[in-house]
Amino acid sequence: MAIDHPLSDAADLDAADPLASHRDRFVFADPEVVYLDGNSLGRAPKSTREAILRVVDDEWSGELIAAWDHWIDLSRETGDLIAGHVVEAHPGEVIVSDSTSVNLYKLAAAALDARPGRKVLVTDDDNFPTDRYILQGLAAARGMELRTIATDLDRGVDPARVAEAVDDDTALLCLSHVSYRSGAIADMAAITADAHAKGALVLWDLCHSAGAVPVPLASAGVDLAVGCTYKYLNGGPGAPAFLYVRRELQTSLRQPIWGWFGQRDQFAMGETYEPVDGVERFQVGTPPVIGVTAVREGVRIIAEAGMKAIREKSLRLTEYADALCRAWLEPIGFTVVTPAEAERRGGHVTVHHPEAWRIAQAMRDAKVVPDYRSPDRIRLGLAPLYTRFADVHEGLTRVRDLVTAGRHLEYGAERGRVT
Amino acid sequence: MAIDHPLSDAADLDAADPLASHRDRFVFADPEVVYLDGNSLGRAPKSTREAILRVVDDEWSGELIAAWDHWIDLSRETGDLIAGHVVEAHPGEVIVSDSTSVNLYKLAAAALDARPGRKVLVTDDDNFPTDRYILQGLAAARGMELRTIATDLDRGVDPARVAEAVDDDTALLCLSHVSYRSGAIADMAAITADAHAKGALVLWDLCHSAGAVPVPLASAGVDLAVGCTYKYLNGGPGAPAFLYVRRELQTSLRQPIWGWFGQRDQFAMGETYEPVDGVERFQVGTPPVIGVTAVREGVRIIAEAGMKAIREKSLRLTEYADALCRAWLEPIGFTVVTPAEAERRGGHVTVHHPEAWRIAQAMRDAKVVPDYRSPDRIRLGLAPLYTRFADVHEGLTRVRDLVTAGRHLEYGAERGRVT
Numbered sequence: 001m002a003i004d005h006p007l008s009d010a011a012d013l014d015a016a017d018p019l020a021s022h023r024d025r026f027v028f029a030d031p032e033v034v035y036l037d038g039n040s041l042g043r044a045p046k047s048t049r050e051a052i053l054r055v056v057d058d059e060w061s062g063e064l065i066a067a068w069d070h071w072i073d074l075s076r077e078t079g080d081l082i083a084g085h086v087v088e089a090h091p092g093e094v095i096v097s098d099s100t101s102v103n104l105y106k107l108a109a110a111a112l113d114a115r116p117g118r119k120v121l122v123t124d125d126d127n128f129p130t131d132r133y134i135l136q137g138l139a140a141a142r143g144m145e146l147r148t149i150a151t152d153l154d155r156g157v158d159p160a161r162v163a164e165a166v167d168d169d170t171a172l173l174c175l176s177h178v179s180y181r182s183g184a185i186a187d188m189a190a191i192t193a194d195a196h197a198k199g200a201l202v203l204w205d206l207c208h209s210a211g212a213v214p215v216p217l218a219s220a221g222v223d224l225a226v227g228c229t230y231k232y233l234n235g236g237p238g239a240p241a242f243l244y245v246r247r248e249l250q251t252s253l254r255q256p257i258w259g260w261f262g263q264r265d266q267f268a269m270g271e272t273y274e275p276v277d278g279v280e281r282f283q284v285g286t287p288p289v290i291g292v293t294a295v296r297e298g299v300r301i302i303a304e305a306g307m308k309a310i311r312e313k314s315l316r317l318t319e320y321a322d323a324l325c326r327a328w329l330e331p332i333g334f335t336v337v338t339p340a341e342a343e344r345r346g347g348h349v350t351v352h353h354p355e356a357w358r359i360a361q362a363m364r365d366a367k368v369v370p371d372y373r374s375p376d377r378i379r380l381g382l383a384p385l386y387t388r389f390a391d392v393h394e395g396l397t398r399v400r401d402l403v404t405a406g407r408h409l410e411y412g413a414e415r416g417r418v419t
Numbered sequence: 420m421a422i423d424h425p426l427s428d429a430a431d432l433d434a435a436d437p438l439a440s441h442r443d444r445f446v447f448a449d450p451e452v453v454y455l456d457g458n459s460l461g462r463a464p465k466s467t468r469e470a471i472l473r474v475v476d477d478e479w480s481g482e483l484i485a486a487w488d489h490w491i492d493l494s495r496e497t498g499d500l501i502a503g504h505v506v507e508a509h510p511g512e513v514i515v516s517d518s519t520s521v522n523l524y525k526l527a528a529a530a531l532d533a534r535p536g537r538k539v540l541v542t543d544d545d546n547f548p549t550d551r552y553i554l555q556g557l558a559a560a561r562g563m564e565l566r567t568i569a570t571d572l573d574r575g576v577d578p579a580r581v582a583e584a585v586d587d588d589t590a591l592l593c594l595s596h597v598s599y600r601s602g603a604i605a606d607m608a609a610i611t612a613d614a615h616a617k618g619a620l621v622l623w624d625l626c627h628s629a630g631a632v633p634v635p636l637a638s639a640g641v642d643l644a645v646g647c648t649y650k651y652l653n654g655g656p657g658a659p660a661f662l663y664v665r666r667e668l669q670t671s672l673r674q675p676i677w678g679w680f681g682q683r684d685q686f687a688m689g690e691t692y693e694p695v696d697g698v699e700r701f702q703v704g705t706p707p708v709i710g711v712t713a714v715r716e717g718v719r720i721i722a723e724a725g726m727k728a729i730r731e732k733s734l735r736l737t738e739y740a741d742a743l744c745r746a747w748l749e750p751i752g753f754t755v756v757t758p759a760e761a762e763r764r765g766g767h768v769t770v771h772h773p774e775a776w777r778i779a780q781a782m783r784d785a786k787v788v789p790d791y792r793s794p795d796r797i798r799l800g801l802a803p804l805y806t807r808f809a810d811v812h813e814g815l816t817r818v819r820d821l822v823t824a825g826r827h828l829e830y831g832a833e834r835g836r837v838t
């Protein structure tokens with residue numbers, strides 16, 4: 001790659017991209033938009049529109065109540081698709097249900113019940129806010145200590161510090177697999193093994209890793225996990241989340257929200273709650289059929305592309321973006337914090353700039369859509385299924401030009417609502 | 420009405436029906452189907468298809484992440500619509516969130532925390548299974564007693580028995596406003612007042628009443644409520660539920676699942692959970708945008724028709740169905756258990772028959788769709804927005820004829836899965 005990174009390099013990389021044709025599976029309403037926020041809200045697959053219409057027209061409108069004969073299995077079937085193609089897990093270990101936050105609550109509470117007498121929960125200050133809040137709530141309700149590891153927010157979680165923090169009084173360790181800020185990958189296998197050596201259960205948040213990086217749940221012996229479907233799985237805004245419970249643990253764990261969709265012989269509507277044996281016991285209420293259908297469609301596209309090819313392209317994309325950021329943006333005040341080592345790099349690249357908030361606003365108006373994170377971070381999400389190397393080139397060209405011209409200074413410095 | 424109930428009577432009633440034109444708002448894929456199950460899964464409004472496509476095409480595909488600028492208010496706005504048109508509540512007292520079961524858990528747990536020292540939860544054995552299971556789970560987790568009132572399953576909850584069961588040690592009373600089996604309406608005002616006199620908080624399940632009968636939350640001084648949107652509100656299969664918290668209680672209650680959508684200044688992503696003041700504190704994770712949009716569409720149709728007209732038609736429909744059931748079905752082995760008093764009758768009519776399971780199967784094949792409930796009940800849901808008196812006549816004619824001919828005896832007696 002030449003020092004000046006000509007567009008022809010990006011074109012060559014796109015020409016050699018085995019996933020290039022998957023871009024056609026998605027909707028591009030405005031071809032001028034360079035969308036670098038697929039790590040926050042994934043683009044809409046064309047086939048999802050059709051899948052939703054089949055539910056609305058053929059099933060809800062057409063079959064009416066009789067459609068429950070197949071809807072009843074949808075959450076588990078979609079979970080099995082995720083287990084088979086997105087994360088490393090067995091059939092019957094994953095189910096789509098509720099939101100990530102509610103799933104985290106259910107599994108964390110189940111874990112605490114399974115380690116009676118232990119008084120400590122461990123997380124880190126790089127964990128996503130909702131995770132930290134949920135754990136704060138559980139700790140408060142149970143009079144437990146929530147031990148929060150200080151993590152370098154640019155480098156991600158350090159296994160040595162985790163090993164120090166987790167002790168024989170620790171019931172549960174909960175961390176994010178890929179940091180939502182830096183994009184750094186945590187060493188799932190080493191950290192899980194260390195925590196297991198102390199007798200703690202381990203719950204991983206896969207929101208920023210599912211669909212972007214390999215997730216070795218089975219080989220790392222992970223106990224519990226939750227994940228988001230509206231980012232790299234392209235399930236749509238607020239699509240229902242998924243949860244994972246290791247097979248061997250399922251019957252020994254009981255989650256706190258005893259809803260009828262976790263009940264054995266549900267439609268007998270018996271007097272007493274008795275949870276079903278499988279992963280369905282971690283369901284609660286009636287599943288959102290349209291939402292789960294959209295998740296299934298997104299996961300099917302992942303399955304067709306294959307996580308191996310997705311990860312390979314993701315690494316090439318982040319490497320390319322990293323090179324452009326260093327060459328073009330560091331000279332104009334940005335700092336690139338994405339880990340240089342491939343095995344530590346997730347699906348997005350993060351840069352700092354003291355004027356990040358104004359720059360993010362200016363970028364949106366320049367039709368290159370990033371993700372701002374307080375106080376000074378801009379995340380560039382590079383979803384492998386639909387992001388071209390030429391998009392990275394074009395997007396970063398626009399950023400370089402607008403900051404060089406000082407156009408971001410036309411925007412207010414006061415921070416508003418950013419999702 | 421003549422003894423033999425000629426079809427012309429039904430036609431006259433339809434001709435005089437001020438809500439007759441609202442039927443055009445819904446999809447009728449197969450005009451031969453007489454759908455008497457709108458109390459389990461409401462029909463699809465035509466405009467919901469368009470509303471969902473606007474979200475998928477214009478917002479998700481078109482605006483991408485920027486659509487969160489308006490999506491963020493959707494759950495509250497839809498809650499306010501429900502507060503304004505479906506239940507008697509003030510703006511800011513209702514929000515759409517999660518499933519009914521998860522909402523029940525959140526509000527019940529919040530109530531128990533607000534009555535420390537009290538050791539009893541009260542419900543009745545006519546409450547819907549998921550309610551009873553959720554309360555069992557909370558009682559077990561907190562070492563509390565769950566006191567279950569024995570209710571006449573055909574007559575519904577008796578205020579005198581509730582007054583007996585609720586004592587000075589009761590933290591929370593939780594009942595269904597309309598019984599899912601008999602369709603009997605509980606006396607919300609009297610029961611709430613009695614429980615308040617003992618210092619207990621009261622949580623009503625509105626699943627079978629919202630959109631079918633008046634729900635006097637404000638005038639009855641109700642503390643907490645949860646409700647379903649996929650029945651009479653026609654929000655679609657598994658659509659997100661709603662919850663109500665009386666304004667004066669909101670800041671004093673804290674729910675157990677501390678998710679980021681309940682956090683004050685959510686996108687500051689601060690260290691410590693501090694719930695926002697309003698009803699939003701009872702949210703947890705990212706709301707399902709497509710699902711909430713469908714709920715809003717269903718509620719808008721209710722708002723246009725008006726609950727007063729809906730209730731009036733509902734009473735005429737259930738009275739008419741009751742008369743036909745008594746004239747045609749009681750002579751062939753059915754027993755009608757719907758309360759005769761208008762003020763105690765919800766939106767569905769319930770009949771018993773020893774062969775209810777076989778009859779329900781035969782009815783489906785005869786394209787008259789009921790709702791079977793174990794062990795011997797058939798519910799006939801009469802959704803006022805789209806059910807004609809002629810539909811009731813036609814449906815019950817088919818039931819009468821198939822049972823008279825013994826066609827239900829061709830079906831297996833073994834019960835399968837029924838939703």
